[in-house]
Amino acid sequence: MIERAHLRIIHALAENGSLTAAANALFLTQSALSHQIRYLEQKLEVSLWQRDGRKLRLTQAGELMLQVAQQVLPVLEQTEQTLQAYAEGRAGILRLGVECHPCYEWLKKILAVYLREMPQMDVDIVHQFQFSGMEGLLNHHIDLLVTPDAVKQLGVIYQPMFDYELVLLVAADHPLSKKTYIDAVALQHELLLTFPVAHERLDVFTQFLMPAGIHPRTKAMQSMDIMVQMVALQRGVTVLPNWLAMEFCQSLPVKAIRLGQNGLAKTLFAAIRETDQAVGYLQKFIFLGKQSN
Amino acid sequence: MIERAHLRIIHALAENGSLTAAANALFLTQSALSHQIRYLEQKLEVSLWQRDGRKLRLTQAGELMLQVAQQVLPVLEQTEQTLQAYAEGRAGILRLGVECHPCYEWLKKILAVYLREMPQMDVDIVHQFQFSGMEGLLNHHIDLLVTPDAVKQLGVIYQPMFDYELVLLVAADHPLSKKTYIDAVALQHELLLTFPVAHERLDVFTQFLMPAGIHPRTKAMQSMDIMVQMVALQRGVTVLPNWLAMEFCQSLPVKAIRLGQNGLAKTLFAAIRETDQAVGYLQKFIFLGKQSN
DNA sequence: CTTATTGATGAGATATATTCATACATGATC
DNA sequence: GATCATGTATGAATATATCTCATCAATAAG
Numbered sequence: 233m234i235e236r237a238h239l240r241i242i243h244a245l246a247e248n249g250s251l252t253a254a255a256n257a258l259f260l261t262q263s264a265l266s267h268q269i270r271y272l273e274q275k276l277e278v279s280l281w282q283r284d285g286r287k288l289r290l291t292q293a294g295e296l297m298l299q300v301a302q303q304v305l306p307v308l309e310q311t312e313q314t315l316q317a318y319a320e321g322r323a324g325i326l327r328l329g330v331e332c333h334p335c336y337e338w339l340k341k342i343l344a345v346y347l348r349e350m351p352q353m354d355v356d357i358v359h360q361f362q363f364s365g366m367e368g369l370l371n372h373h374i375d376l377l378v379t380p381d382a383v384k385q386l387g388v389i390y391q392p393m394f395d396y397e398l399v400l401l402v403a404a405d406h407p408l409s410k411k412t413y414i415d416a417v418a419l420q421h422e423l424l425l426t427f428p429v430a431h432e433r434l435d436v437f438t439q440f441l442m443p444a445g446i447h448p449r450t451k452a453m454q455s456m457d458i459m460v461q462m463v464a465l466q467r468g469v470t471v472l473p474n475w476l477a478m479e480f481c482q483s484l485p486v487k488a489i490r491l492g493q494n495g496l497a498k499t500l501f502a503a504i505r506e507t508d509q510a511v512g513y514l515q516k517f518i519f520l521g522k523q524s525n
Numbered sequence: 526m527i528e529r530a531h532l533r534i535i536h537a538l539a540e541n542g543s544l545t546a547a548a549n550a551l552f553l554t555q556s557a558l559s560h561q562i563r564y565l566e567q568k569l570e571v572s573l574w575q576r577d578g579r580k581l582r583l584t585q586a587g588e589l590m591l592q593v594a595q596q597v598l599p600v601l602e603q604t605e606q607t608l609q610a611y612a613e614g615r616a617g618i619l620r621l622g623v624e625c626h627p628c629y630e631w632l633k634k635i636l637a638v639y640l641r642e643m644p645q646m647d648v649d650i651v652h653q654f655q656f657s658g659m660e661g662l663l664n665h666h667i668d669l670l671v672t673p674d675a676v677k678q679l680g681v682i683y684q685p686m687f688d689y690e691l692v693l694l695v696a697a698d699h700p701l702s703k704k705t706y707i708d709a710v711a712l713q714h715e716l717l718l719t720f721p722v723a724h725e726r727l728d729v730f731t732q733f734l735m736p737a738g739i740h741p742r743t744k745a746m747q748s749m750d751i752m753v754q755m756v757a758l759q760r761g762v763t764v765l766p767n768w769l770a771m772e773f774c775q776s777l778p779v780k781a782i783r784l785g786q787n788g789l790a791k792t793l794f795a796a797i798r799e800t801d802q803a804v805g806y807l808q809k810f811i812f813l814g815k816q817s818n
Numbered sequence: 819c820t821t822a823t824t825g826a827t828g829a830g831a832t833a834t835a836t837t838c839a840t841a842c843a844t845g846a847t848c
Numbered sequence: 849g850a851t852c853a854t855g856t857a858t859g860a861a862t863a864t865a866t867c868t869c870a871t872c873a874a875t876a877a878g
Binding site: 829 | 849853855860864865869871875
Binding site: 530553554556557560561564576578579 | 865866867868869870874875876
């Protein structure tokens with residue numbers, strides 16, 4: 233019944249004083265506006281304006297409609313602007329999932345850049361999932377999962393973003409600190425400080441220690457900073473991404489050592505639903521992620 | 526760009542779960558909804574929903590649009606209802622003008638009935654005008670003028686509403702109280718209590734005393750009740766509409782006497798702008814006014 | 819594997835909106 | 849008070865938008 237066009241006409245009429253002027257403002261003919269309102273008046277059985285000399289005067293019904301126009305039109309215009317921003321990938325909520333500690337540490341770096349470049353975007357970070365990050369992605373709890381494991385999954389595509397290497401962190405005066413690389417056996421009698429997750433989810437176990445049948449003592453710790461402090465005090469060793477290890481080498485008496493002769497290389501992937509390939513703000517995140525190398 | 530139809534579709538989709546169900550709810554085909562949204566998506570260059578299996582899932586943009594729909598649609602529906610009420614003359618503001626004391630007294634009676642029958646109507650009563658009630662009517666400060674003078678005026682039409690007679694009110698023990706009617710001469714030596722307005726605006730002067738060349742002493746009074754009290758105490762006489770006089774005769778020792786052999790007949794008219802002839806709530810007022818006889 | 823349900827899409831039919839031409843009304847100007 | 853400039857109303861023709869129909873594709877259930 234009442235369409236946006238009608239609100240526009242009533243508003244333009246009030247704004248411009250005459251139908252002719254309103255028609256110009258709307259890039260239509262005076263006739264079009266007259267017909268439109270006449271049609272609406274017939275439907276509503278109420279007149280919205282009266283001729284008063286050669287001007288038009290809004291009736292009480294017309295005044296009501298003008299109020300409504302002033303309430304509704306800005307909402308629609310604002311909505312169109314926001315949708316425009318969505319279209320260009322500038323606005324929205326980026327819902328990210330992270331499952332591993334290195335992912336989270338890397339994300340902290342990249343996020344600052346993302347938020348600076350996308351001022352209208354909000355970001356939600358989810359690290360607790362009922363089952364897994366993948367399940368969260370498929371259930372639409374998140375829209376992008378940062379993960380080192382590109383497990384084949386229907387409807388999900390992976391994009392590599394960031395390459396890094398897992399390294400051993402030891403005290404500068406630790407016996408192992410002279411080596412350029414170490415084998416798994418070298419860790420047999422060390423205390424390995426880890427994050428508090430199942431060993432199956434730690435690459436150093438699945439890809440380095442377990443294949444060699446080595447099972448060092450471990451101690452789970454909540455805070456990475458305290459973990460590194462303890463390493464510096466020769467109270468244990470730990471495994472970190474190389475770029476994090478580098479940072480600690482600057483400020484503390486610790487050293488990073490390659491795990492195995494060829495190192496333990498990893499890649500962080502962005503996993504998104506296939507249907508979301510074209511979504512601007514996801515593309516932008518992946519683009520920035522790739523640049524972080 | 527975003528039309529009411531689009532909001533309706535998004536809303537119906539969220540409400541009914543599937544496009545087909547939404548289409549039924551809107552009495553349209555599923556095809557129509559699909560085409561509409563597709564067109565909007567092309568214009569906005571943003572997708573509003575995604576197929577998820579054989580259901581549809583709103584995107585973030587779609588969710589935004591749903592929010593807007595939930596904000597805007599009720600406003601438009603409410604507006605249509607109110608306009609419906611306007612159309613049936615049930616809602617609006619009745620802006621009344623009154624210029625004479627009898628008019629005002631009569632209005633008080635009739636207004637209670639009007640407000641009871643028109644619960645959605647507001648009433649404004651204006652009795653102060655820059656120049657005249659007629660000017661107020663033509664300037665749209667009021668929409669209906671209650672007046673005893675049907676002065677011809679272009680663009681204004683009059684409808685008779687209420688007939689009454691002006692009568693003389695005297696104390697029950699006043700010498701004149703025995704008469705069935707009096708002539709103007711009989712008032713020559715009486716003190717005439719009047720409302721505080723120019724004599725030219727009082728019918729008893731213009732239509733009874735002045736034609737006979739009689740100029741009794743007068744005293745202007747603010748309150749009609751006190752005026753009548755003074756009449757009862759033989760401190761003067763006054764002229765009132767017969768229906769008001771009747772009421773006082775019930776409660777006080779006063780008597781009403783006809784002015785002249787044939788009485789001083791008056792009619793209250795409703796004056797409205799010609800352009801407002803079809804306005805429901807004005808018609809209703811005039812209808813009730815006529816019934817008050 | 820088949821079937822029922824749901825959404826997408828192109829073509830054609832229908833409905834709606836816009837323009838054009840013109841009539842009508844009004845207020846200003848000479 | 850006749851003329852002109854300005855503004856609105858309206859019928860008919862045209863342009864545009866919307867809807868339906870027929871059909872395909874995808875999917876979930878039997």
